[in-house]
Amino acid sequence: MVAPTYHLACGIFDDAGFAGRLRAFPEDEEGIDLEVLEAKIRELEDEKPNKPQAQPFKDAGEHRKFYRHVIYVVPTCSNPSGKTMSVRRREGLVRLARKYDALVICDDVYDLLQWPLAKNANGASLRSDESPEMTLPRLCDIDLAMDRDPKDPKGFGFAVSNGSFSKMAGPGMRTGWLEGSPAFAFGLAQTASSKSGGAPSQFSAAVLSDLVHSGALQDYLASTVRPGLQRRHRLLVDAIHEHLSPQGVTIREAGLVDGHVYGGYFVWLKLPQGLSAKLVADVSLIEENLIVGNGNMFQVHGDEKTVNLDGAIRVTFAYVPEDELVEGVRRLAAVTQRVKADPTRYENLATTVSDAAMIDSSK
Ligand SMILES: Cc1ncc(COP(=O)(O)O)c(C=O)c1O
Structure with a gap:
């Protein structure tokens, strides 16, 4: 896998x-x-x-x-x-x-x-x-x-x-x-x-x-589903550029390297070196009532050593109402800023929240 x-x-x-x-x-x-x-x-x-x-x-x-x-x-x-x-x-x-x-x-x-x-x-x-x-x-x-x-x-x-x-x-x-x-x-x-x-x-x-x-499904895809996802994706990505990029968070702009197309439901955020995705996700939930997918959730069961995923976070633009997308990014940025500024304060928190609770709420 x-x-x-x-x-x-x-x-x-x-x-x-x-x-x-x-x-x-x-x-x-x-x-x-x-x-x-x-x-x-x-x-x-x-x-x-x-x-x-x-x-x-x-x-x-x-x-x-x-x-x-x-x-x-x-x-x-x-x-x-x-x-x-x-x-x-x-x-x-x-x-x-x-x-x-x-x-x-x-x-x-x-x-x-x-x-x-x-x-x-x-x-x-x-x-x-x-x-x-x-x-x-x-x-x-x-x-x-x-x-x-x-x-x-x-x-x-x-x-x-x-x-x-x-x-x-x-x-x-x-x-x-x-x-x-x-x-x-x-x-x-x-x-x-x-x-x-x-x-x-x-x-x-x-x-x-x-x-x-x-042809009703094809019309629905063309008139509603794809434009809706496109708009939501744009909103989310603009908010990421405004609030998270200045902190060193990077994303993939297109599906293919140097491509001109995006799709699906998800954006994968790469955190700056040294910032733990598990910790950021836990703090987001506890302090900001914000659920994001920390990279470790996407490990292959039983072979977690091959790839380190603690430096990445998955967010979706397909689930919550549009206005909450921007607010969510703002809250995530507030968390990354706080954790970066005072890592020792947050050290013990990383192990207290179970991943399972987060996985359930969004596929
Ligand atoms: C890659 C992938 N495969 C399968 C599924 C599940 O699809 P379905 O809800 O149609 O079973 C998902 C849902 O998020 C998915 O992201």
């Missing part, structure tokens, strides 16, 4: 039988660090060499495939870092997955929630259809465009993408989709519960089908 990771995915992998077996690999400015990822995979391969006598404990059957590894990433508008992975890295990751017989699970829930930031050479705002950054190929597209790998004779592929209507139609719309090779999709559809009852959320899926076919 990439670190920082979408924290709630850890529990999902734990529940699915991966508890105690999760490993973290870091991001760099372009997306994920492929060298460290490869080194981590090699470590695992060395721990468990592919002995011929090692039998899988269940039969994959005709329509499924067992992979040696699973790689979890949020390639576009990542939660929490806001980063978008470059095409070069996307290709590199697919090649790596093919080399080590891994399945890349791409949590692509923010793909359709992007907006152009910048103006073009004439000073006009870019239209979304003028921005190739908003239509970067998904990893499963890249994989499917490559020749079939000899390790995968039935064509299951090495990358799948999951999307969610909860981010587009509303959080209660518990329906999503998976995109991958025909063989993978068919295999997934063979789950006994789907065969028994159809889609897991058939009623919402039927409502959504109407909304998509009539």
Whole structure:
């Protein structure tokens, strides 16, 4: 799992039988660090060499495939870092997955929630259809465009993408989709519960089908959701520049390095050297009634040593009313200022508040 990771995915992998077996690999400015990822995979391969006598404990059957590894990433508008992975890295990751017989699970829930930031050479705002950054190929597209790998004779592929209507139609719309090779999709559809009852959320899926076919969902995204997020993002970023940048806090301006597009729900604040995110988050809650996500929350369960995340804080522009966004940044700036000015006064506070209380209130 990439670190920082979408924290709630850890529990999902734990529940699915991966508890105690999760490993973290870091991001760099372009997306994920492929060298460290490869080194981590090699470590695992060395721990468990592919002995011929090692039998899988269940039969994959005709329509499924067992992979040696699973790689979890949020390639576009990542939660929490806001980063978008470059095409070069996307290709590199697919090649790596093919080399080590891994399945890349791409949590692509923010793909359709992007907006152009910048103006073009004439000073006009870019239209979304003028921005190739908003239509970067998904990893499963890249994989499917490559020749079939000899390790995968039935064509299951090495990358799948999951999307969610909860981010587009509303959080209660518990329906999503998976995109991958025909063989993978068919295999997934063979789950006994789907065969028994159809889609897991058939009623919402039927409502959504109407909304998509009539174009109503697309209109809603274009007229309401994206402009709303764009406005909120601008408000938050302007407030950060005004109140936090003077204190040495830095942010990523665009999803891609030197890009012109932002998206998703989150901004990742890098604190000045020496300031603990855990401490700042605790003081924010206690003294300012302000909830922010301290970087440590986004560690991969069981592998917290690989990446240090205590220097970063995640904030969201998608949740609270617009006027509270600016007020929240003001309060956060007041906290960072106080903690920087008198660190010893706050030293003992860092261990008194549990992370769990904070995680609950915003995904
Ligand atoms: C990266 C990522 N994946 C998945 C989810 C959960 O999506 P849903 O609410 O549709 O289950 C979230 C929600 O915040 C997310 O940020």
